[in-house]
Amino acid sequence: MRPIANTRTAAGIPTARLAVWWVLASEIVIFGGVLASYLMQRMGNPDWAAEAAATNVWIGAFNTFVLLTSSLSAVLAHHAAEHEQDGKKAARLLGLTILGGGIFLCVKGFEWYTEISHGMTIQSHPFWSFYYTAAGIHASHVIAGMILMAFVAKDAAKGLELHRVELVGIYWHFVDVVWIFLFPLLYIAK
Amino acid sequence: MADHGTQYYVKIWGILLVLLVISIFGPFLEIPAVTLITAFGIAFVKAYLVVKNFMHMNVQPAYVGYMLSTCLVFMLLLFAGSAPDVMKKDGDNWVKTVVVVQGPATMHHGEENSGDEHGGAELH
Amino acid sequence: MAESIEHPGHAGGHDAPHDHEMSFWSKYIFSTDHKVIAMQYLFTGMAMGLIGGFFAYAFRMQLAFPGMEVPGWGMVSPADYNSLVTNHGTIMIFWVAMPVLIAAFGNFLIPLMIGCDDMVFPKINRLSFQIFFVSAIVLLSSFFVPGGAFGGAWTAYPPLSANPNYSLTPMGSSIWVVAVALEFIAFLLGGINFITTAMNARAPGMKLYDIPIVVWMIVVASILFMASVGPLIAGAIMLFMDQNIGTHFFDPAYGGDPILWQHLFWFFGHPEVYVVLLPAMGITAEIITVFARKKLFAYRTVLYTTFGTGVLSFTVWAHHQFIAGIDPRMAHVFTITTLLISIPIAEMCFVYVATLYGGSITFSTPMLWALAFIFEFLIGGVTGIFLGASGSDIYFHDTYFVLAHFHYTFFPIAIIGTFAGVTFWYPKMFGKMMNDTLGKLHFWGTVIPFNLIFIPLFVLGAAGQHRRIYNYEHFPELSAPWMQDLRQVATIALVVMLGMQLVFFYNFFASMFRGKAAGKNPWKSNTLEWTADSPPPHGNWPEGLPNVYRGPYEYSHPDRDDDYWPQNVPS
Amino acid sequence: MIERYLVQASTFAADIDFVINLIAVLVGFWFFLTAGVFFWLLFRFRRRxxxxxxxITGEEKEHKRFISIPHYLIxxxxxxxxxxAIQVWVNVKQDLPENPHAEIRVIGQQWAWTFVHPGPDGELDTADDIVTVEELRVEVNQPYVFHLESRDVLHNFSxxxxxxKQDVIPGRVITGWFEATKTGTHDIQCAEICGIGHGLMPGRIVIESAADHAAWMAGKAPNQLAATVRGTTVAATGGTKLAAASGDALNAN
Structure with a gap:
């Protein structure tokens, strides 16, 4: 049973959403640590560009497109849950978002497979170490988001816990924003 | 929560896609300044659009924005404090010596001694 | 935090959770009740503290009597010595100070002090403890793997930590990284819970300046932890991959940089000091106000200095690296910020001393601990200036002076602060009073040996004795007989101090059964936790949650006959 | 204070000691003042x-000044x-002597110090370099510039x-200087944990007069040890040292 504490809103914002913002704050510093380390090394070593040139911009761009679109379906799910009180529709849209995450991961897997088979492994060069680490941490967030969304969608389809559609959406958009920065950092900057 | 229609979100999504296309084709001009702006400037614009419209930052209490931007500022601090050592190749009374070893992943971890080549070389 | 907004009170009539008949397992092991989780953290922290203390005993014996077979451990080989000091440091900071000060007191006090029935996310709270418990087991398991436990110091500087060929602990170092990372995840979950609870779940009427200082400080500490730990989590992932997957993030031979780890580590490592300091400061504030029957001097100033310390603590990290190979020009920046941060901390100490003025001071056991905290921490604080100033740090870096300095900060924080809190809130935790005579015996038996341990180490440090050496006989300047004598003094004092903890454990457990019943408010304190039953049932206030009418420190108010004025009493 | 335990054997030792003493006086004053007030208050306001x-809320100006004035004084x-601190730091860590007597190279590895002296010609990296292990010989009253290198992990040349004191970092050459002012033989310590042999990494610095130094140099066949040093691998050194370490512990028993 939910404690009374959970229902209070002294800070002017529902508790669960407040917690999600704090989670994102802690995620910012985790990704910030990785990206700051990467940026320092990258800016100090212009020769890494030769390695970065081997990344496939088109795959990265396609994945950006997929994530942006899945963010759209996530925000539409939120809209459906909050303004239309339509749990079923929200669940369907969340399903689409999960599908987007799935496509993203499949493409990513294909991309990594190709790169590794061409000898660009995590050990071969610091650039690739950062490339796989940063994208790998991001991908693990995508997976976590998909699992969370599956649970939320299951409840939402029954009309339960509709506010969670928004929470998982905020998280998903954050993952999207991280990718928006990873894309130019890893793919475009040559 | 501000009530935007479905149309509104689709419109934002459209803008994001247009920006994505620009950021992909910007580097094809091969002008560094343009690449920088189209790649990173647009990333910031895209992030702003997503945060504001999809995450509804605009209707959260102000402190939410402050706390997230404080975390970002701390990351800038980390960068500013560490970059003089990590990014630079040399500095006041110190210089990095090891050349980056290029090539495929044939090296095994720890098999080679990091300082051996240059340490030995300098003894000649 | 935003201004409190008016909202419907849940004070009365709401059906609070009841104590159902529960099995031992669901009541004490898998409970979601914040008080049970607090006790789980407290007991785990104490158990880890005993282990950490035992490690200290083993390596101090080796230093005092080199080559002697240490009773209870055996021969201390150089590898043993390194893993003992490494895990002593790691355990004491991550598995004793953090769980007890932040998690145990945070869990116990925050819901009770802000007047709500539980944490906002009880299940996440339970998950946080479970992850923490697993992390403790993982860390201890490293002593039983081939190669032994990690021995590269608690700072784990690569390349030593990154490459098993250098550290000779192939599994130990990976286990260390995994355990630390798990522990961070546990505290991230716990910390977010604390912050959200304190922000959102305050009792009706409790405005920002009505929140007890200890809650503020635990919340600020959680925020500091949350905002600083990210780079180190990232660094831990990178270090783990360096160890096991063959990346070279920190290996200079392949374009990595060992200094990067030091920055990532200390960017977290310095705020971490304040993460554990602030809760101990808060506990002290609660205790001195109660036993001096005084309003806290300049409540708002304390808050502002807390925030100031918190923000500044993110700008000082590289003073740990002055001579570690950072660019010498950066040392100027970090010297200045480091000396700046001394100002709010000094001010906080002044405020505490000023609170005593005009009081009516009772020297009960918790009060003795709180006063000892202020005094001993003062020593720790002033000796820190030697290390924060770049010029003198050239000499003092990595000597026993550093070691004595941070033990003079961490011991008051983690041990004295904890004992202050435990003896003060024991009546609320278990409904019984602790024995005061035994408590005072334990107090003097801990504080006097503590000073006898570390004052000799200050002297040794000033004489140039450097750290993490298992035997000084190879260094002629460090093997003078008088130095060896001082080492033996410190070790004997340590053994006495560890022995005196038996008094505490006897008192702690015996009082649970034989102690005098405490009643709701044995210390005549104002804050909300004392209005609940001792110990509070599940749901804390089954008869309805309290409302708040005033600040927490209205002692000896001129308009009142009583010398205290509980927060929940209507005017 | 420090000179009571250790002689000041370099030009900047007295400067560093001065900073230490300055801090000791300033913080000592504040410490004893605060502690004095603290104990006086405890005595004066004990319960009667x-x-x-x-x-007292402490929010009024006339009360607050008791903490705000010390605040400004601090x-x-x-x-x-x-x-x-910054003056000393600049002198020790940033400004190098313009005309050093000689440059030396200090190489840390698990778990030994290797010192490369320039030899009679005063130049490093020439045929007459003198390589020693765990013993550094310098002339008194002459500025030296040293270059620190590491072959494996972090060490600290102290x-x-x-x-x-200065960390020795693999992948970097860190430069510093010193000028000895007293003859004698003293410790060089590794002050950064470098593995299980960290306690077995003592070096000695021999500070000698110009005549003694010249005599030592003359008696040293050039490059006597250079070949050995070049052939040494970390693994081999680690192995022998490891055996030495464990044997040592057993012998001590």
Whole structure:
């Protein structure tokens, strides 16, 4: 049973959403640590560009497109849950978002497979170490988001816990924003 | 929560896609300044659009924005404090010596001694 | 935090959770009740503290009597010595100070002090403890793997930590990284819970300046932890991959940089000091106000200095690296910020001393601990200036002076602060009073040996004795007989101090059964936790949650006959 | 204070000791003042029957000045400390002597120090370099510039009598200087944990007069040890040292 504490809103914002913002704050510093380390090394070593040139911009761009679109379906799910009180529709849209995450991961897997088979492994060069680490941490967030969304969608389809559609959406958009920065950092900057 | 229609979100999504296309084709001009702006400037614009419209930052209490931007500022601090050592190749009374070893992943971890080549070389 | 907004009170009539008949397992092991989780953290922290203390005993014996077979451990080989000091440091900071000060007191006090029935996310709270418990087991398991436990110091500087060929602990170092990372995840979950609870779940009427200082400080500490730990989590992932997957993030031979780890580590490592300091400061504030029957001097100033310390603590990290190979020009920046941060901390100490003025001071056991905290921490604080100033740090870096300095900060924080809190809130935790005579015996038996341990180490440090050496006989300047004598003094004092903890454990457990019943408010304190039953049932206030009418420190108010004025009493 | 335990054997040792003493005086003053007030308050305001506490919020100006005035005074003290510390730091770590007597190379590895002296020609990296292990020989009253290198992990080149300390980092060459002022033989310590042999990594610095130094140099066949040093691998050194370490512990028993 939910404690009374959970229902209070002294800070002017529902508790669960407040917690999600704090989670994102802690995620910012985790990704910030990785990206700051990467940026320092990258800016100090212009020769890494030769390695970065081997990344496939088109795959990265396609994945950006997929994530942006899945963010759209996530925000539409939120809209459906909050303004239309339509749990079923929200669940369907969340399903689409999960599908987007799935496509993203499949493409990513294909991309990594190709790169590794061409000898660009995590050990071969610091650039690739950062490339796989940063994208790998991001991908693990995508997976976590998909699992969370599956649970939320299951409840939402029954009309339960509709506010969670928004929470998982905020998280998903954050993952999207991280990718928006990873894309130019890893793919475009040559 | 501000009530935007479905149309509104689709419109934002459209803008994001247009920006994505620009950021992909910007580097094809091969002008560094343009690449920088189209790649990173647009990333910031895209992030702003997503945060504001999809995450509804605009209707959260102000402190939410402050706390997230404080975390970002701390990351800038980390960068500013560490970059003089990590990014630079040399500095006041110190210089990095090891050349980056290029090539495929044939090296095994720890098999080679990091300082051996240059340490030995300098003894000649 | 935003201004409190008016909202419907849940004070009365709401059906609070009841104590159902529960099995031992669901009541004490898998409970979601914040008080049970607090006790789980407290007991785990104490158990880890005993282990950490035992490690200290083993390596101090080796230093005092080199080559002697240490009773209870055996021969201390150089590898043993390194893993003992490494895990002593790691355990004491991550598995004793953090769980007890932040998690145990945070869990116990925050819901009770802000007047709500539980944490906002009880299940996440339970998950946080479970992850923490697993992390403790993982860390201890490293002593039983081939190669032994990690021995590269608690700072784990690569390349030593990154490459098993250098550290000779192939599994130990990976286990260390995994355990630390798990522990961070546990505290991230716990910390977010604390912050959200304190922000959102305050009792009706409790405005920002009505929140007890200890809650503020635990919340600020959680925020500091949350905002600083990210780079180190990232660094831990990178270090783990360096160890096991063959990346070279920190290996200079392949374009990595060992200094990067030091920055990532200390960017977290310095705020971490304040993460554990602030809760101990808060506990002290609660205790001195109660036993001096005084309003806290300049409540708002304390808050502002807390925030100031918190923000500044993110700008000082590289003073740990002055001579570690950072660019010498950066040392100027970090010297200045480091000396700046001394100002709010000094001010906080002044405020505490000023609170005593005009009081009516009772020297009960918790009060003795709180006063000892202020005094001993003062020593720790002033000796820190030697290390924060770049010029003198050239000499003092990595000597026993550093070691004595941070033990003079961490011991008051983690041990004295904890004992202050435990003896003060024991009546609320278990409904019984602790024995005061035994408590005072334990107090003097801990504080006097503590000073006898570390004052000799200050002297040794000033004489140039450097750290993490298992035997000084190879260094002629460090093997003078008088130095060896001082080492033996410190070790004997340590053994006495560890022995005196038996008094505490006897008192702690015996009082649970034989102690005098405490009643709701044995210390005549104002804050909300004392209005609940001792110990509070599940749901804390089954008869309805309290409302708040005033600040927490209205002692000896001129308009009142009583010398205290509980927060929940209507005017 | 430090000179009571260790002689000041370098030009900047006295400067560093001065900073330490300055800080000791300033923080000592504040420490004893605060502690004195603290204990006086404890005594003066101990509980007595019939004497109630005063109600002081501490928010009024006339009360607050008791903490705000010390606050500003501490700021002033901080400025003194910062200025002194930075001056010494610049002198020790940033400014190098313009005409060093010689340059030496210090190489740390698990778990030994290797010192490369320039030899009679005064130049490093020539045929007459003198390579020693765990013994550094320098002339008194002559500025030396040293280059620190590491072959494996972090070490720390620490000479307590010089008050000098600097981490040795693989992949970097860190340059510093010292000028000895007294002859004698002193410890060089590794002050950064470098593995299980960290306690077995003592070096010695021999500070000698110009004549003694020249005699030592003459008696040393050039490159006597260079071949050995070049052939040494970390693994081999680690192995022998490891055996030495464990054997040592057993012998001590």
């Amino acid at each position: 029957d019939g004497v109630p506490s005063e109600y 700021m002033v003290c901080d400025i003194f400390i910062i200025v002194a 000479v307590p009598v010089f008050r000098l």
